[in-house]
Amino acid sequence: MKISRLLPALAVAVALAVPAAQAKDWKKVVIATEGAYAPYNMHAPDGKLIGFEIDLALDVCKRVNLTCEFVAQDWNGIIPGLNAGKYDAIMSGMSITAKRLEVIDFTRPYSNSPTTFAVMKESPLAAMPDSGVRVSLDDKAAMDKAIKDLAPALKGKVIGVQVSTIQADLLNTYFKGVTEIRTYPTTEEHDLDLQAGRVDAALASTSYFASTLSKPGGDQMKLSGPLFTGGLLGKGTGIGLRKSDADLKALLDKGLNEALADGTIKTLSLKWFKVDISPPS
Numbered sequence: 399m400k401i402s403r404l405l406p407a408l409a410v411a412v413a414l415a416v417p418a419a420q421a422k423d424w425k426k427v428v429i430a431t432e433g434a435y436a437p438y439n440m441h442a443p444d445g446k447l448i449g450f451e452i453d454l455a456l457d458v459c460k461r462v463n464l465t466c467e468f469v470a471q472d473w474n475g476i477i478p479g480l481n482a483g484k485y486d487a488i489m490s491g492m493s494i495t496a497k498r499l500e501v502i503d504f505t506r507p508y509s510n511s512p513t514t515f516a517v518m519k520e521s522p523l524a525a526m527p528d529s530g531v532r533v534s535l536d537d538k539a540a541m542d543k544a545i546k547d548l549a550p551a552l553k554g555k556v557i558g559v560q561v562s563t564i565q566a567d568l569l570n571t572y573f574k575g576v577t578e579i580r581t582y583p584t585t586e587e588h589d590l591d592l593q594a595g596r597v598d599a600a601l602a603s604t605s606y607f608a609s610t611l612s613k614p615g616g617d618q619m620k621l622s623g624p625l626f627t628g629g630l631l632g633k634g635t636g637i638g639l640r641k642s643d644a645d646l647k648a649l650l651d652k653g654l655n656e657a658l659a660d661g662t663i664k665t666l667s668l669k670w671f672k673v674d675i676s677p678p679s
Contacts, residue, residue: 424646426465428485429455429637433470434584437609437670438491438635441470450670451489454508457662458653474562474583477502480638486646488638491606493564495632503641505650507634507677508663511605512625513565515557516592519620523599526551526623535568535629544624545572552577558588558597564631565601571630585610592619608671634677 431439431451439449447468459466471479473490480488480502494504512532517523527547535541553576559566561581569579580597582588588600593615604625610616637654639647657663658679667675 422643422645424464424649426467427459427487427646428467428469429487429489430469430471430476430479430485431488432473432476432490432584434473434586435491435606436586438606439489450509450666451491453666453670454657454663455489457657457666458650461653461656462649464649472583473560477638481640486639486643487650490638491603491635492638493632494634494636495564495567495630497567497630498632498638503639503643503647504636505639505647506654507636508654508658509605509667509675510634510677511603511675512627513568513601513603513631514607514621514625515599515601515623516589516607516610516619517599517622518592518595519618521598521622523551523555524620524622528624529622531624532627533624534627535631537628541572541629544626548623549573549576552599554578555598556580556596558582558591558600560585560588560602563602565603567630568626569601605671605673605675608673612672 431447433439433441433447437449439447439451442448447470452468455466455468469485471485476488476490477498479485492498494507498504515523515526528544533540533544552573556578557569557573558580559569559582561583566579566581569577573579580588582591585602585606588597589610591597592600599622604621607621611619637650658676663676664674667673
């Protein structure tokens with residue numbers, strides 16, 4: 399009994415004796431990006447990383463007096479690499495989802511675009527039900543109707559999607575057993591298979607497909623089906639951070655808020671996507 403009574407006091411004493419952890423004085427931030435998700439991030443012919451996220455990161459870092467360094471990292475290992483300390487942040491078109499928030503933290507969103515299918519113009523899927531209609535996965539009635547409407551069109555079809563993405567989660571959650579789901583290391587690879595006729599459709603964000611449709615051969619493709627938002631698709635795209643780096647999150651949030659308020663994010667969106675994918679303020 400005496401020992402049990404002493405434990406709370408002992409815990410307080412130990413806590414007081416240990417100095418509080420000091421916030422890191424951030425001067426430089428190393429940012430991982432895939433380099434294969436145009437126009438969010440990609441490699442220029444000379445190998446340099448370019449894209450919407452590279453421009454935005456440089457702008458945000460300048461606002462908060464940080465030096466940015468970029469490293470290319472395969473998508474499939476990008477979160478483990480962050481938590482292992484290989485870099486300090488992720489800017490790679492990564493959506494803020496409840497599942498990811500279990501293992502990492504995020505800044506506020508810096509972009510938000512729906513998910514939909516891309517198909518070849520001559521495909522039977524070129525006029526899928528509810529094409530162009532926004533469907534929130536948080537609205538169960540609307541979601542159930544959209545899935546029910548799509549099921550006959552997608553039955554037995556092969557759908558390409560990048561592995562370990564929210565789009566892959568959407569297919570596995572709502573269309574598993576209806577379609578054949580074929581996963582790829584990068585979105586570029588499912589685009590090539592779509593154009594070659596090896597898959598019937600590809601699923602990705604509309605902002606990504608805006609770039610695809612502007613490339614050679616893209617004029618033979620079109621978007622089809624509902625514009626899915628919400629639910630497991632998350633709350634938009636943010637900068638991924640370790641949960642321990644709250645001080646870095648505060649800095650980057652400050653820069654992103656300023657870039658959103660003065661129209662910089664809109665300007666960069668129009669430059670890279672030709673449409674405004676800025677999130678709500």
